[in-house]
Amino acid sequence: MTPMDPMNPHDSTTAPSLEVAGLAYAYPDGHQALFGVDLTVARGERVALLGPNGAGKTTLVLHLNGILEAGAGSVAVAGLPVAKRNLAEVRRRVGIVFQDPDDQLFMPTVREDVAFGPAAAGLRGAELEERVTEALDRVGMAGFADRPPHHLSFGQRRRVAVATVLAMRPEILVLDEPSSNLDPASRRELADVLRSLDVTVLMVTHDLPYALELCPRSVVLSGGVIAADGRTQDLLCDADLMAAHRLELPFGFDPRSVTAPV
Numbered sequence: 001m002t003p004m005d006p007m008n009p010h011d012s013t014t015a016p017s018l019e020v021a022g023l024a025y026a027y028p029d030g031h032q033a034l035f036g037v038d039l040t041v042a043r044g045e046r047v048a049l050l051g052p053n054g055a056g057k058t059t060l061v062l063h064l065n066g067i068l069e070a071g072a073g074s075v076a077v078a079g080l081p082v083a084k085r086n087l088a089e090v091r092r093r094v095g096i097v098f099q100d101p102d103d104q105l106f107m108p109t110v111r112e113d114v115a116f117g118p119a120a121a122g123l124r125g126a127e128l129e130e131r132v133t134e135a136l137d138r139v140g141m142a143g144f145a146d147r148p149p150h151h152l153s154f155g156q157r158r159r160v161a162v163a164t165v166l167a168m169r170p171e172i173l174v175l176d177e178p179s180s181n182l183d184p185a186s187r188r189e190l191a192d193v194l195r196s197l198d199v200t201v202l203m204v205t206h207d208l209p210y211a212l213e214l215c216p217r218s219v220v221l222s223g224g225v226i227a228a229d230g231r232t233q234d235l236l237c238d239a240d241l242m243a244a245h246r247l248e249l250p251f252g253f254d255p256r257s258v259t260a261p262v
């Protein structure tokens with residue numbers, strides 16, 4: 001790992017995108033959801049976070065932008081600790097795309113939705129317009145700026161939801177089940193968009209072929225601990241690992257038949 005500049009412990013140019021160390025968390029009712037999770041994600045990596053229902057995936061994600069506060073351990077985004085004093089900058093660096101785009105789109109037009117975050121951060125005029133155009137371009141929705149989001153298809157709304165997050169130029173893009181409810185064409189279009197981005201991606205998914213298609217690396221979280229971390233193709237080919245953590249490939253799907261991304 002590149003050593004950090006001692007004069008600047010929050011140096012965002014050398015630190016990994018994400019460093020989770022010894023993260024443990026119990027919900028207020030006492031349920032322990034995470035038990036000492038360690039995870040480092042390098043700049044520009046695309047990583048799938050896999051695991052059965054109740055594994056702790058959402059709990060982990062909610063720590064990345066400080067919605068939940070670590071019981072023990074730490075989280076840092078590009079060297080900046082996730083802590084109350086840093087929350088505004090942490091939330092700019094960590095863009096979460098939720099499963100339902102309608103949780104993220106609430107303005108009368110696509111342009112206003114995409115402009116909302118950067119405008120709240122103080123951008124105005126030509127600079128703001130440039131951010132919006134750039135983000136919509138990156139998700140292939142440039143011609144839709146004046147449309148009301150509720151007139152778009154579900155797949156288009158999901159791409160606009162990605163644009164709302166990209167408009168903040170995040171360090172890391174976190175996607176919760178990005179392929180859910182998409183038809184095959186929309187699924188492919190979103191995959192093309194995600195592959196084209198030069199941003200770190202952490203994708204929570206039960207869609208193992210999608211993980212294989214998009215993410216060279218996967219992490220299996222199970223029972224609040226990391227059970228495996230490695231090449232997606234290797235993990236999906238490990239029948240014992242898959243069975244132990246209730247990970248199931250679609251009938252007839254052979255992970256060796258797919259050219260895995262590098």
Ligand SMILES: Nc1ncnc2c1ncn2[C@@H]1O[C@H](COP(=O)(O)OP(=O)(O)OP(=O)(O)O)[C@@H](O)[C@H]1O
Pocket residue numbers: 027028029031032033051052053054055056057058059060
């Ligand atoms: N607010 C809460 N209070 C108490 N326990 C909770 C709460 N939210 C989640 N849990 C528990 O914490 C554990 C981890 O849940 P989490 O939602 O992080 O799992 P997940 O891996 O995201 O599951 P899924 O794949 O179903 O979305 C589960 O046992 C769950 O029941």
